[in-house]
Amino acid sequence: MSNPKGSVQIYSLTVFFNGSGSNDFNTNMQDPTKFAGGDFAGLQDKLKFIGEMGFTIVSIDPIFATEKYDGSMLTSYSTIERHFGTSEEFQSVVEAYKAxxxxxxxxxxxxxxSLNHEWAKDPAKKNWIDSTSNGQIQWDLTNKHVQEALIKSASDFISTYDIGGVRLTNIADVDTEFINTxxxxxxxTKK
Known part of the structure; x- marks a missing residue:
């Protein structure tokens, strides 16, 4: 596959390539909802393969602390999932792809x-939760404190790592004014 000059080609993936295996604890290869390997070293190992296909952006599922391998049950917006590796290993992947x-x-x-998200465990933030369903929390995105915390978390993340961008997900019914803010x-934070 060739990449015509100036076009953007996006490769979307979950962190499932296993490189080091050193962080394969509490894994279960028989349960598709559990961690079964996959780390930042594996993403680095696939750099040549993905690059040869002509992709210009690699879009990955959330890498924050989570209860599920696909990042769908976040427990933090600031801590990197230790099954995937360290923050230094993630930055190394970012730099390798950028090169x-x-x-x-x-x-x-x-x-x-996740119901176990660090904000949900803080009694002072009880009013941040709008509802829960299917074991997941929906934040009250009209709450100014929630909005400020999300803005700070996302801004801190992009200023810490030299990533090319974030894709805002799970935004159904979110106020357009907040999204624009x-x-x-x-x-x-970063042009």
Whole structure:
């Protein structure tokens, strides 16, 4: 596959390539909802393969602490999932892909996080939760404190890592004004 000059080709994936195996604890290869390997070293190992296909952006599922391998049950917006590796290993992947003219984009879900999310465990933030369903929390995205915390978390993430962008997910029924404020804050943090 060739990449015509100036076009954007996005390769979307979950962190499932296993490179080191050193972080394969509490894994279960027989249960598709559990961790079964997959780490930042595995993403680095696939760099040549993905690059040869002509992709310019690699979009990955959330890499934050989570109860499920696909990042769908986040427990934090700041801690990197230790099954995937360390923050230094993630930055190394970002730099390696960037050196091959590919950017890393990471999913940042605004809702549908784990009941065990660190904010949900804080009694002072009890009013941040709008509802729960299917074992997931929906934040009250009209709450200014929730909005400020999400903006700060996303801004901190993009200023910490040299990623090419974030993809805001789980945004159904989110107020357009808040989304625009969040996007503006992210652009102010990093062009």
């Amino acid at each position: 091959k003219n590919m950017a890393i984009m990471v999913d940042f879900p605004l809702n549908n996080v 969040l996007i503006a804050a992210l652009k102010d």
